Structures are given as C-alpha cells and as structure tokens.
Amino acid sequence: ITTTPSAFMKIISPREFVDVILMRQYEDGTMLSAATNVEHPLCPPQANFVRGYNYPCGCFCIPLPEEPDRTQLLSFFQTDLGGYLPQTVVDSFFPASIAGFYSNLTEAVKALKA
Numbered sequence: 001i002t003t004t005p006s007a008f009m010k011i012i013s014p015r016e017f018v019d020v021i022l023m024r025q026y027e028d029g030t031m032l033s034a035a036t037n038v039e040h041p042l043c044p045p046q047a048n049f050v051r052g053y054n055y056p057c058g059c060f061c062i063p064l065p066e067e068p069d070r071t072q073l074l075s076f077f078q079t080d081l082g083g084y085l086p087q088t089v090v091d092s093f094f095p096a097s098i099a100g101f102y103s104n105l106t107e108a109v110k111a112l113k114a
Contacts, residue, residue: 001043012089015081016049031112034058050083061109071109073102 004015019035026032036056045051059075077098081090 003049008089008092012085013050013083014048015052015083016046017052017054017079018043019054025112029063031061031109032058050081052082053080055079059105061105073105 002017002019006012006014018038018040020038021033021035023034024032034056035054035058037054055078057075057077057079059073062072062074064070064072
C-alpha cells in the first residue's frame, strides 16, 4: 500500500494505492520498475483514505555509456485519483506530486548505482 498525504489545506483527501511492483535490472544496467493495481483481501480500503487506482505503469532507467553520470528515463503513468475532484484541482496538484516522484527516483537510482 502506498499512501499520499492530504494536500491544499486538506481540500484533497489522502489517497491510498494498492499495487504489485516488479523491479528488475538488466545486464546492460537498465533498471525497470513496473506496477499495476491489485485488489487483495488483506488490503481493504481504509476509512480515512480515498482509494486510487494505478493502471499498468512504470519506468525504465537506461544508462548512457557515453555519459556515465546521466541516465535516460522512459516513464509511463496513468492514475485515477478516485473521489470527487474538480479537474482544475487535479491539474494544480498532480504536477507537484509527479515532481516529487522524479526527485525520489533520482535518489533511488543514485543509491543503486553506488
């Protein structure tokens, strides 16, 4: 279960996502993280969260041999945040959330390369 905190002075309720995640590193150094939503009886919806849904998604971190300090990123995500949110609220919240994801991903790739 992944959870997100409330946002915009609690206008956006906290969300929870239940996903199965596959992580793999290939011989050329490419790293894959892929996920999709699952339903599981041990993970019923929590009362204080809105259940979100991640469609099949993921990212590839592809090393650039000519630039060892850089990585090419190929990512694909489609998320249904669930609940009743006006599109303008989603449009203003989601970019910051994705930016946080990519910041965390950068740190994770650096740690894995070390």
